[in-house]
Amino acid sequence: MIKESLFAAEEREAKLDCLGDMLQVMEQHVDFKALAAEVDQVAPRRERGGRPPFPTELMVRALILQNLYGLSDEQMEYQVLDRLSFQRFLGLRRSSQIPDRTTFWTFRERLTVAKAGDALFEAVHRQLAQHGYIARGGHMMDASLVPVPRQHVTKEERQLIKQQAMPVGWKLAQRRQKDTEATWTQKQGKSTFGYKVSVSADRRYKLIRKVKVSTASEHDTLHLEDVLDHANTSRDLDGDKGYVDGSREHRLKARGWRVHIQHKAQKGKPLSACQERRNTRIARVRARVEHVFATLAQMGGKRLQCIGLDRATFQLTGKAATYNLRRLCSLRTCS
Incomplete structure (x- = not known):
């Protein structure tokens, strides 16, 4: 009963x-x-x-x-x-x-x-600092593609969109439903239509310190300096092969950064055993940033249901702020 x-x-x-x-x-x-x-x-x-x-x-x-x-x-x-x-x-x-x-x-x-996403993210960041979780241990850099619903457009319409023009034949209702800012890109043979989120997380606490949102076609390496956290107590910087850029690495090293970017093999020039060992050492460190993206994926952050770069930026920045609050709860519970 x-x-x-x-x-x-x-x-x-x-x-x-x-x-x-x-x-x-x-x-x-x-x-x-x-x-x-x-x-x-x-x-x-x-x-x-x-x-x-x-x-x-x-x-x-x-x-x-x-x-x-x-x-x-x-x-x-x-x-x-x-x-x-x-x-x-x-x-x-x-x-x-x-x-x-x-x-x-x-x-x-x-x-x-x-454009309140950055302000909200910074407000969360200040609360992390009040709890004593300042950025420590260096930077872990990574980026991830975030798909949005695919757009069905003709070849001629696509050319107009690339020129930042609106096809004349589109009705007002169509224009509201067409994402003209998202772009296509290919990764590991798979095509993705949407945006890209680049983050920098600190090695000590796995908290997201900087966020940058762009269209999917922009290369990861363009955003590395945008997501550097100068408040971090360490100048170590760890990244995967997507961030290879010799001139930038020399520039950062001249500014005092200790850059640890994995080597990338070229066609006909495989990596040496020494380079492979270095890549493995870096991978063991930067693997922790994959935990960040895995959590964001669990929170539904690997796909967006919105139109336009501004909305994508706000939603992904807000997702990063919420991740930090969730991570704060885990840190406080374990301490």
């Missing part, structure tokens, strides 16, 4: 705490009011009458939930209505008002237009 209780909700919340609700751990270590204040400063709300908007802190929390679990706006609306841990995290346990899918989209667009 099923036992009923007037205190069933409280009993379930207590059991969630015993099982280890990561959202409650995040609640203990993250200052969401400070994040909301940063968002309001960079992307202030516009009062237009009608129903008052939901508090910025609630919406920042919702954005973190979306990034943490890789949820679309429709899925987010359903989960907030259905899921106890989400309601508790958002402070909506006993509320009759729940944000809908349009509310989530509107808030994200507000931040995207204001």
Whole structure:
């Protein structure tokens, strides 16, 4: 016989705490009011009458939930209505008002237009420093392709897009659904349409320190200097074969950087045994950055459902900030 209780909700919340609700751990270590204040400063709300908007802190929390679990706006609306841990995290346990899918989209667009992704990422970075997690041990560099839905265009239309022109035959509805900024690239014989995210993570804590988002066709090596973290306590820099550039390596070494980039074999010139051993030593160090991308993939960061470089930049930067918050919880729990 099923036992009923007037205190069933409280009993379930207590059991969630015993099982280890990561959202409650995040609640203990993250200052969401400070994040909301940063968002309001960079992307202030516009009062237009009608129903008052939901508090910025609630919406920042919702954005973190979306990034943490890789949820679309429709899925987010359903989960907030259905899921106890989400309601508790958002402070909506006993509320009759729940944000809908349009509310989530509107808030994200507000931040995207204001280019608030970098400000939010830096606000998270400051909280990491307050907890004592400053960048240590050197840099681990890597990049990953992020696909978006493929575009069906003719050869003539593709040529116009490359010239940054809009085909005359496209209706307004078509223009809204066509991503004219994403590009094609090939990696290991596989074609990908979308964008690329380059990151620098510190070796000590595996926290993302710098992020750069570009179209997929831009080469990894173009972004290495953009994601260097000059605040890191070490000048060591580890990267794979995609970052080979002799002139840049000499320039960085002249500035005091200790550059550890894997050697790349050329056609007809295989690597020597010494070079192979060096590549293995570097691989053992930079393998830790693969853990970062594996976690981002678990959070739904290996695919985007958006159109345009600005939206891709905001969503991937926000995903990196959320990864850092998740990593902070793991570090605090283990310490």
